[in-house]
Amino acid sequence: MSRTKARAALLGELEEAMRRSSAQGVLYGQTVANVAGIANSDLECMDILHLEGRVTAGRLAEVTGLTTGAITGVVDRLEKAGLVRRERDETDRRKVFITVVPEAAMKIGQLYVPMQQAMEKVWSAYSDEELRLLLRFANDGYKGVLAATSALKSLLDTPPEKRPDLKLKKLRRQP
Amino acid sequence: MSRTKARAALLGELEEAMRRSSAQGVLYGQTVANVAGIANSDLECMDILHLEGRVTAGRLAEVTGLTTGAITGVVDRLEKAGLVRRERDETDRRKVFITVVPEAAMKIGQLYVPMQQAMEKVWSAYSDEELRLLLRFANDGYKGVLAATSALKSLLDTPPEKRPDLKLKKLRRQP
């Protein structure tokens, strides 16, 4: 097998392995939402809140890709469940900041314990140097996926007849 | 900073980076489904079909975690869109095999081109040896997530009062 062919095969395997594990990751998230008794998007918003801290409703809409109307529903449910609180911004009273209620959110956090334990077990088999490589890849990969998403979205904004390669008219949902 | 503390920090960073990139990966998938004009679950099933080939409706339900009734809807929509075909198993006529229609499915495949290009760009910065490490990790990670999922599910089956640590009664959805 030639050098480049070996690499191509490696890349193929890598792609499939990553697809598989990320699909399984999605399933884990669904199970968490299910156990917690909240909707998938609700959990996604909790995750964003955990990462970014105090964010506005509009920001949640932006990050999740949901409409602001849908976010209203998400926050309503999360607030009702005691997981978050609404706080009007005093300097700009149109804005509503969403903050997590730490004690309640911790209960959600516990549902990630099995995942954390599993990952710790995996990571224990890697040296610090190897982990640094994985971290580099995770960061590079994030940037890559971000770029890919915006490329795909710009494709969506391009009128179908002007798209470089794809002919998808038949597949587009009729409004 | 001590040796173990450095590693703990590394693990923390790694966890966050992976969470972030996987969340973005989910968003990419949603965008693909959106552009293709099919539902999220429909795309997920296309992916499973792509990975596993010819599978039964029941198998799709099993892998996706949807009910068989929901899968009927998924397959109806995909069939209507010309992406898959139903084929009754001749030896066991209760079973329905779902197969992808290659030409139509290829159009969906094209929506992954931006992602593939982005990932190729990322991967080009890594040596073969480094990629092998990433592959090893992807496989280990998959097994880990799989284990975590079943651990969480078994937690779900355990009656709340017998669960080791989590007190989630309040959070569970009322039936």
Add this chain to the structure above:
DNA sequence: GATATATATCTTAGTCACTAAGAGATTTAG
């Protein structure tokens, strides 16, 4: 300072995918 435009969230009506329960069709066990 008053008016117009922009921004941020919420409301409403309608749609669509999902679940739960069970029906129909076929296979396997006794």
Add this chain to the structure above:
DNA sequence: CTAAATCTCTTAGTGACTAAGATATATATC
């Protein structure tokens, strides 16, 4: 041959989503 099991589909009802617009507040223009 009958009963139970297996596999998919059907039906009724639920809930999260979108689109469009209402409401409230902020900023810009005259």
